[in-house]
Amino acid sequence: MRPILLKGHERPLSQVKFNRDGDLLFSVSKDSVASIWYSSNGERLGTLNGHSGAISAIDIDPTTTFAITGSADFSAKLWRVETGECIFTWNTVTPVRGVEFNKDASKVLVLTAEVMGHPGTISIYPVDFTKEEQSTEPLLVIKRQPELGVFTVAGWSYGDKYIIAGHNDGSISKIDAETGEFLETAKYHEGIVTDLQFSPDRTYFITSSKDQSAVLVDVLEFKLLKQYQAKAPVNSAVITPVKDYIILGGGQDAKDVTTTKSADGKFESKIFHKIFKDEIGRIKGHFGPINTIAIHPKGTGFASGGEDGYVRLHHFDQPYFDFQYDVEKTAAATNKASLQTAS
């Protein structure tokens, strides 16, 4: 699994994301430029220029026609992917920390930071790709509950029914996407929730935290399914399609890195078995903590973006797909047999 090293950013990466087809990889970094790469060979297709501050998040609509970015320059921008032109800008009162389209990209959630006396919010804006001009009037603004920490991450659940948000006190909450009502909260972490990514069908999700763990949580009942111990702060976590794995990325905090050697930083991506919770592999390479991980939608590879300014694009080798626990083999065999008898 020889990675392709994508050297296009000058500052730490903040998010990487594949489009729905998986042929393109989008990356945003603190250097205020978003890059688009061919995922097959790592060639850069182009950049999205226009932000004047660190970009914190990016999302792409299902048809890869538009992309949205959120930045610390108090704005979220909508881009046409094909041309790289910015077609609309939402201005916010505080830096944008997260952006995500809903399933059909008719809405977008924009998560803003809590700074300078302004409360952190999750705002949902309508989007209409038939027009260039977009509504700046949010459909819904979710303010944080006083007993919960500041929002750090947020995303849409299955059917766009709920919005799941992570907080800096380690709690996560389930919010009705229509009314903004807080339906459930749980505290499965002791530290900041650093990332939240869904399963392909968005019925469960994984959150990562500085408390050196990641947890798998069910959306419907909001119960803890699995917990993974990484022995280093986790900045990003992802559920792999095809195989029952999860990948965690992280490492020692950037602020402590100068005081330690790269060997103790644990700047590795760790692969765990999703169901058995065993660690089954590690991928080294970054020389700073890993800030973000994205999985190819077809499960054929993953990309990691680090504090070191590099994106490493990995394509899984055959052994990754072949690896199976004995019990899995047996289960697969019995499953196959029962299907055959049924047909």
Add this chain to the structure above:
Amino acid sequence: MTNEPEIDISSIDFSDLEKKYTVEDDGSYMNKFIIVDGAPIAPESKVPILTKVLKKLFSAVGELQDDSIHMPLEDGKTKGYLFIGYKTAEGANEAVKKLHGKKLDQQHRLLVNKFSDMDEYLTDFNDEFKEPATYKLPSTKVLDSWLLDEQARDQFSLEMGNIAGIYWYKHGFPPTPVVEPRVNWTELFTKFSPKGSYFLSVHKLGIHAWGGEDFKSIHKFYHPGVRLIDFSPDERYLVTLSPEPITLPAKNHPARASFPFKQEDVGNKLVIWDFQTGLPCRTFALPPDLEKEKKMTWPLVKWSYDSKYCARKGPGAIAVYEAPSFQLVNKKLLNAPGVAEFEWAPAGVRTETQKKGEEPEHLLAYWSPEQINLPAKVAVVQVPTNSIVRTVNLTNVTDCKLYWHDNGSYLCCKVDRHTRSKKTIFSYLEFFKVTKKDIPVIKLELKEAVTTFAWEPTSERFGIITTDDVQGTTPNKMNVSFYAPEISKGKVNTETVWRPFRTIGGKNSNAIVFSPKGRFVVAATLNAGSGDLDFYDLDFEGERNENDTKFKVKASFKQLAHHGYHGITHLQWEDSGRFVAGWSSVWKHTSDNGFKIYNFAGILQIEDQVEAFKKFSWRARPKSILTEEDKKKVEENLEQYSAQFEELDSMEADANLREIIMRRKKLLKEWKEYRDFVEAHLKELGLYEEEKKEDVEVIEEVREEILEEKEEIVD
């Protein structure tokens, strides 16, 4: 008698008599009398003299009543006891207090008791023997029960964060806890006793000893602020040091009665405890030169091999004490001007001059640096005679370290010398063959500074680390060398000459740790950020060894393994020599804390990274009770034994594997159930999407590369 008329006694009025003879008995009257037993049985003629003597003795403590000594006679002899009356009860009390147990002469010891006590204790005295209720000690089972483990597993303790636990360790299996790991088991650190019988936890108020199968409480040693602890080799005595001087509770405080320390202990900081009774044997103040020291050298009290003697270094002298009285041997200090350090021989020394059946000698060695008009010297002293049996004078000495061989046959003295300019340092090794008559000294000169020296516990070989870079700061400048006695004419030279049989250069190692059973050795780089471990075999049985000497020696070197171990701070061999553990302690740094266990050949067995990991410790094992013949028998039948153990192991492995598989099956089933449930829910909502089999578009990329371009002109 019968003639006398019947008189009704009750009709007689005795009141006048009663009044006359009544003894005002409010208790105070009888309190004035004492019974003295144990006096000489003397003929009647001697009674006046005896009375006079006793009168003088007893009147010294209080005023006697007139004519107060009554000595009953029988057959013209005194009965050996007498009664004395004092004018006041206080006088009687004083007599009991001061004169009870008084020796009148060689044969006679006076036993003084109060008369009133006789009533109190004797009236209701029951002659019938009643078995006293035996006090039931809390059962800790046998302290060494862990040694009887059928699988001969090792135990080790772990300290991490505020949790301490003790675990069984078996080759090839994950450690299993012996008892549930305890939160806040200790406030400072824990330690096993030297034979592994006890597990000690150190707290702010003192030491708590645990033992037995379930590590129940055995003893508490009250020593507030205790920081450092040490044991005598036989576990009989415990030495503790606290920076807080001992204070006593107020005079009438209820705690005072049960307080272990006495008035004379006040202000002392160093305590020697009897481990069995849990009471202090002796306390010491710190010598004034140590009071100022920020970093305490420890142990302060060093013990002879059999714990019969212990010694402390003072300025210009060594104080040698005899256990269990802890009084100075010969009632005086061992004069040692300028003594810098001393070490006991770790075993009894059988000298050539000794007769058969004699107890092996207790030797200790000390060294003192150069003083005005005095060269530096190393002296070997015999205890308890405190006579110096050998001295060697040295010049230009920077430092000196004493290394006794574990069996007490050699003392190696590593002498670091400086050149006249004091710029370069080089080392000598002086070997004292203490078992020989007059103790010959063999000198081994080296051109470099020796930073580390270690004897192989089971032979006369040793390992050293040398460098010509004195600060030891330049990387890869250390040389690790192993030495063995040279063999000439087929046997080890009587005038032992050590020859290096293997030197490994370009290392960073700073520690050599031999297996307690010899043969295997680890050279390690500890506390240096990027640590590493090298495993060596000194008796390699394969064909090609890696010796690099032309001399004949009994050694066959082979490197077994090399491991990088980032952040390793400590290394410890298990007593049986099967495993060695390395760990990275949060006490030294905060990154990569955890531990790893290797086997003797350097194959990693287990590793674990633990947040705030503090300490790993193998449980010590007492000396084997097998005789040499027993051991030989075991060696002969090794195959049979190992087959038995292997069978057990594989059975257990099977069981473990089955358990793991069952667990995984369960997890997989649970997951499937969960997914089915969720998918059903999605279907209800009409959101379920069948997994689509998308056609994968294959993009073919043709890459052309021009390897060579050549132009040829064709006619």
